Amino acid sequence: MSSVSVVIPCYRYGHFLEQSVGSALNGQDGVDVRVLIVDDASPDDSAEAARRIAEADSRVEVLVHEQNRGHLRTYNEGLLDWADGDYTVLLSADDQLVPGALVRAAALLDAHPEVGFCYGHPLRFTTEAPLPPARTESRGWSVWPGKWWLERRFKAGHGCITSPEVVVRTDLQRKLGGYDPRLPHSGDIEMWMRFAAHADVGYLRGVDQAYYRVHSASMSKTDFSGQLDDLRQRKAAYTVALEKSEDTLNANERNKLADTVHRKLARQALWRAARAYDRGRTRQVPVEELVAFAQDCWPAYRALPEFRGLSLRRRLGPAAMPYLQPLVLSAYAHKGREWLWWRNWRRTGI
The missing domain is CATH 3.90.550.10 (Spore Coat Polysaccharide Biosynthesis Protein SpsA; Chain A)
Incomplete structure (x- = not known):
């Protein structure tokens, strides 16, 4: 037994x-x-x-x-x-x-x-x-x-x-x-x-x-600053995991895994920043700190689809976004579809 x-x-x-x-x-x-x-x-x-x-x-x-x-x-x-x-x-x-x-x-x-x-x-x-x-x-x-x-x-x-x-x-x-x-x-x-x-x-x-x-x-507790702490803690966990896997993973494997998770965490940070606009919470959510975290994780963060979604929301402004959010595609939407929505919105104003 x-x-x-x-x-x-x-x-x-x-x-x-x-x-x-x-x-x-x-x-x-x-x-x-x-x-x-x-x-x-x-x-x-x-x-x-x-x-x-x-x-x-x-x-x-x-x-x-x-x-x-x-x-x-x-x-x-x-x-x-x-x-x-x-x-x-x-x-x-x-x-x-x-x-x-x-x-x-x-x-x-x-x-x-x-x-x-x-x-x-x-x-x-x-x-x-x-x-x-x-x-x-x-x-x-x-x-x-x-x-x-x-x-x-x-x-x-x-x-x-x-x-x-x-x-x-x-x-x-x-x-x-x-x-x-x-x-x-x-x-x-x-x-x-x-x-x-x-x-x-x-x-x-x-x-x-x-x-x-x-x-x-x-x-019931709403801790918007905790969103950034959560991402930082997860990043630290993956960093330590790679440190401790040197005897089982070679350098190429570790570098590939590091790139994979850093890009993913950057996308998640940008998505949370974008959602702050959708929900009218840009004063509560540390948007700029989330963007800085994304940049630290993935220097090419501006090429990520979530950053394009965030840029669109910034142009519309935090006051308009809670009303327009049902019309705005998710930050994960394909670049062409979101760009098409943005072009049509500018032309029609609705």
């Missing part, structure tokens, strides 16, 4: 722990599960809640920090110092696993020793609503070459994983290390890419593997 170590970092989320721990221990028949709750000096009663759970179940251990160490150090403490099962899961205290998730993941990893980690589809949910129904009947799995998966991530320019749905091979985690302290907000993106540079990647098809909690505060 395969063994799985589940690390649950907790900071002020003690009221969610019973659900989180329960999802790792219950409904996972077929694997040997152990859980570590790491409380990062929560100022509330989270540590007491963790200890009560451990007292009731010998499979649960608790580690309490006397001083706050931050989320990345807390993650790595559990992943690198404590986990000793065949496979490891990092599960936030406010998230949950779907019944059978660990069994399905272990079966894939058992069958494919060349796979470094596997994941499946996560379901998003809110505290105020009941858990959505989950698909638990697997339709098989896919195993992708690690370098192929890595290239896909560089082409997309963003991560495709929320985290609780991932199960990692423990010996690979120890070999390659944990979260990089230079990446407080995009360390997971870099770590999955680092793993893919050294091993293949597995995906569980047609099944839901985890519940990812979306808090109401984060849903």
Whole structure:
């Protein structure tokens, strides 16, 4: 029977722990599960809640920090110092696993020793609503070459994983290390890419593997400056991933991947700047900083279709764009079609 170590970092989320721990221990028949709750000096009663759970179940251990160490150090403490099962899961205290998730993941990893980690589809949910129904009947799995998966991530320019749905091979985690302290907000993106540079990647098809909690505060909060921070953090993650892949990728491969993601990030920055005009938010969105970021990523940014779309919107002006936006093609539109719309608008004035 395969063994799985589940690390649950907790900071002020003690009221969610019973659900989180329960999802790792219950409904996972077929694997040997152990859980570590790491409380990062929560100022509330989270540590007491963790200890009560451990007292009731010998499979649960608790580690309490006397001083706050931050989320990345807390993650790595559990992943690198404590986990000793065949496979490891990092599960936030406010998230949950779907019944059978660990069994399905272990079966894939058992069958494919060349796979470094596997994941499946996560379901998003809110505290105020009941858990959505989950698909638990697997339709098989896919195993992708690690370098192929890595290239896909560089082409997309963003991560495709929320985290609780991932199960990692423990010996690979120890070999390659944990979260990089230079990446407080995009360390997971870099770590999955680092793993893919050294091993293949597995995906569980047609099944839901985890519940990812979306808090109401984060849903309602509008942080326009965060758009630029997000892009910067992602750029840093890809840069670090390339730094750490020198032993598996040659210089030409790394340069090609760098060009791919820098061009993609530049396009995304310009698209966000253009959308600020569409939505009448040019005073809230850091448009000029987004353009500067695009230029830094891709010096030939003026040749990108998104820049042409942004230039069109600048000519029309921020006051007119919210009204004309339904008529303006997306910033991703073909150059000829957008130019044709611009020519007709200038001729007719409508």
